Amino acid sequence: MRSNAGRAISRGKTFRAILLAVYATLWTVLAIAPRDRTAWLLENLLVVLFAGLLIFTYRRFAFSNQSYLLITAFLCLHAFGAHYTYTHTPAGEWLKEWLQLSRNHFDRIIHFGFGLLMAYPARELLLRLARIEHAAAFWLPVAAVLAASTLFEVTEAVVAQIVSPGSGPQWLGGQGDVWDAQWDMTLAFTGAMAAMLLWSLGFMTSRQRRDRRN
Amino acid sequence: MQQNFRRRRFLHLLAACYAVVWIITAIRPIDFGDWLIENLLVFAAVPVLILTYRRLPLSNASYLLLAIFLTLHAVGAHYTYAKVPLGDWMKEAFAWDRNHFDRLVHCLFGLLLLVPVREVLIRTVRARGFWSYALSFTVIVSASGFFEIVEAIVAQIVSPELGTAYLGTQGDEWDAQKDMAVAMAGAAFASVLLAAIAAIRERKIPDDEIRRSPR
Numbered sequence: 001m002r003s004n005a006g007r008a009i010s011r012g013k014t015f016r017a018i019l020l021a022v023y024a025t026l027w028t029v030l031a032i033a034p035r036d037r038t039a040w041l042l043e044n045l046l047v048v049l050f051a052g053l054l055i056f057t058y059r060r061f062a063f064s065n066q067s068y069l070l071i072t073a074f075l076c077l078h079a080f081g082a083h084y085t086y087t088h089t090p091a092g093e094w095l096k097e098w099l100q101l102s103r104n105h106f107d108r109i110i111h112f113g114f115g116l117l118m119a120y121p122a123r124e125l126l127l128r129l130a131r132i133e134h135a136a137a138f139w140l141p142v143a144a145v146l147a148a149s150t151l152f153e154v155t156e157a158v159v160a161q162i163v164s165p166g167s168g169p170q171w172l173g174g175q176g177d178v179w180d181a182q183w184d185m186t187l188a189f190t191g192a193m194a195a196m197l198l199w200s201l202g203f204m205t206s207r208q209r210r211d212r213r214n
Numbered sequence: 215m216q217q218n219f220r221r222r223r224f225l226h227l228l229a230a231c232y233a234v235v236w237i238i239t240a241i242r243p244i245d246f247g248d249w250l251i252e253n254l255l256v257f258a259a260v261p262v263l264i265l266t267y268r269r270l271p272l273s274n275a276s277y278l279l280l281a282i283f284l285t286l287h288a289v290g291a292h293y294t295y296a297k298v299p300l301g302d303w304m305k306e307a308f309a310w311d312r313n314h315f316d317r318l319v320h321c322l323f324g325l326l327l328l329v330p331v332r333e334v335l336i337r338t339v340r341a342r343g344f345w346s347y348a349l350s351f352t353v354i355v356s357a358s359g360f361f362e363i364v365e366a367i368v369a370q371i372v373s374p375e376l377g378t379a380y381l382g383t384q385g386d387e388w389d390a391q392k393d394m395a396v397a398m399a400g401a402a403f404a405s406v407l408l409a410a411i412a413a414i415r416e417r418k419i420p421d422d423e424i425r426r427s428p429r
Contacts, residue, residue, distance in 0.1 A: 130345040136338065140349065143356040150359030150394050157391035181390050182366040185359045 015065050019072045026076055030083040042159060043082035046152075047075060061129070067121040074117040077110050086110070103177070111184045115145050115191025120199060122148075122192075138200065142192040149188035153181040217271050224274045228281050235285050239292035248379045251368060252291035256284065270337065276330035283326045286319050295319070295382040312384045320393045324354050324400025329408070347405040358397035362390045 027047075034040035054063075054071070063071070081089055092106030123141035126132045132140050177183065219225060236256070243249035263280065272280075290298055301315030332350035335341040341349045369377035383389035 126349075130339075130341060130349060132339050132341075132349075140339070140352075144352050146356035146359050147352045150355050150362075151398070153359075154391050154395045154398065157388050157395075161388075178387070179366050179370075182363050186363050189360070189363070 012065055016068055019068055023072050023075060023079075027079050030079045034083045034085075035088060036085050038163075039085045040082050042163065043078070043086075047078065047082075051075070061125075063121055063124055067124050070117040070120055074110075074113055077113055081106060081110055108183060108187055111149070112187040112191040114149065115188040115193075116195045117191075118148070119145050119192040119195035123196070123199070138196050142189065142196055145192035146185065146189045149185045153184060157181075219267065219271075222274070225277055228274075228277055232281050232284060232288075236288050239288040243292045243294075244297060245294045245376075245379055247372070247376045248294045249291045251372065251376070251380050252287070252295075254368075255287065256291075259284070270334065272330055272333055276333050279326040279329050283319075283322060286322060290315060290319055294379050296379070296384055312386065316382045317392065317396050320358070321396040321400040323358065324397040324402075325404045326400075327357075328354055328401050328404035332408070347409055351401050351405050354401040355394070355398050358394045362394060366390075 031040070031044075080091075084090065086092070086107040087104050089104060089106035092104035092109070095101065095106075096104050119141045122144045123137060126140055126144065127137055130140075240249070263277075289300075293299065295301075295316040296313050298313065298315040301313035301318070304310065304315075305313050328350050331353050332341075332346055335349050335353065336346050339349065365381060369381045371377075372380065381389065386392065
C-alpha cells in the first residue's frame with residue numbers, strides 16, 4: 001500500500017508526463033513544413049536551450065506542476081508563432097482584420113504572455129533558491145521577467161544583425177515599428193505585474209478561506 | 215558604519231561636491247528643455263536617497279559610486295549627451311561615427327550602481343553569496359530596460375525635436391538595444407569583479423559586514 005505522499009508524487013509525475021507528451025506532439029506537428037524554415041530554426045534555438053536546461057536541471061531543481069503548466073502553455077504559443085512566423089500567425093491576422101489594426105499583433109500577445117505566464121515560475125525559482133521573501137517575492141519576479149525580456153531584445157538585435165545585416169529592425173518582426181523593442185518589454189513587464197497581482201489576490205482569498213475554516 | 219548623518223563627514227563632502235557640480239551644470243545648459251527632462255531622473259533619485267537614509271543608510275562606497283554616476287549624468291544633461299566635449303574628443307581620437315558619451319554613462323550605470331543595488335538587496339532581501347550578485351545583475355538589467363521604456367514614452371510626449379535630443383539615438387536604429395547591452399556588460403563586469411575581490415579576501419566580508427552595520 002502506498003502512502004498519500006507517495007500517491008501525490010506519482011500523480012505529479014503523471015501530470016508532468018502528460019504535459020511533456022502534449023508539448024512534444026504539438027511541437028512535432030508544428031515542426032512539419034513551417035512557413036519559413038530559417039525563421040522557425042531561429043525561433044527554436046531558444047526553445048532547445050530553454051527546454052534542455054529544464055530537463056538537465058530537473059533532478060536538482062524541479063518546478064511545481066503549476067509552474068510546468070504555465071511554462072508549457074508559453075512554449076505551445078511560441079511553437080505556433082514559430083510555425084507561421086509571428087508576422088503571419090492566423091490568430092493575429094484575424095485580430096488585425098477584426099480590430100482594424102495596422103499590424104499583426106500576435107508577437108505582442110506572446111510578449112505579454114511571457115510576462116503573465118513566466119512570472120510565477122520565476123517567483124518559485126527565486127523563493128526556493130534565492131530564498132527571497134515578503135515584498136521582494138512580489139517585485140523581484142517582475143524585475144526578473146523584465147530583465148529576461150531586455151536580454152531577449154538585445155539577443156534578438158544581435159541575431160538580426162548576424163542573419164540579415166543592414167535590414168535593421170524591419171527583419172525582426174518589428175513590422176516597421178521603431179519602438180518595437182520598447183513595446184515588447186512594456187508588455188512583458190505589464191504581464192508580469194498582472195500575474196503577480198492575480199497571484200496575490202488568489203493568495204489572499206485562499207488565506208481567508210483557510211482562516212474561516214479554522 | 216555610522217548611521218547618524220551628522221557624523222559622516224565623507225557624506226557631507228560628497229553632497230557638497232555634487233551640489234556644486236549640479237548647480238554649475240544647471241547654469242545655461244545647451245538645451246534647457248533637454249536639461250529639464252534629463253533631470254527628471256535626478257529629481258526622482260535624489261529625494262529617494264534622502265528619504266530612505268533613515269531606514270537604509272548605505273556605505274560610503276555606495277554613496278560615492280552613486281555620486282560619480284549622478285555627476286556624469288549632470289555633465290551629460292548640461293551639454294545634452296550627444297554634444298559632451300569628452301565624447302566629441304573620443305569621437306575624433308578613435309575615429310568613431312558618433313559621440314559615445316551616452317554609451318559610456320549607460321555602461322557605468324551597470325558598473326557603478328551594481329554595488330549600491332547589491333548592498334540594498336543584501337540588507338533588505340537578505341540575498342547571500344551567488345544570489346546577491348545574480349539578483350543585483352537582474353535588477354540592473356531590468357532597470358536599464360525600464361529606463362528605455364520610460365525614455366521612449368517621454369520622447370513621444372514631448373516635441374519631436376526635443377524627443378530626439380533626449381533620446382540621443384544620433385540616428386542609430388539599435389540605440390535602445392546597445393544602451394541595454396552596455397549596461398548589462400557593465401553590471402556583469404562589476405559582479406565578476408566584486409565576486410573575485412570577495413574570493414581573494416576569502417572571508418565573506420561584504421555580506422556580513424553590511425548586514426551587521428546598521429545597528
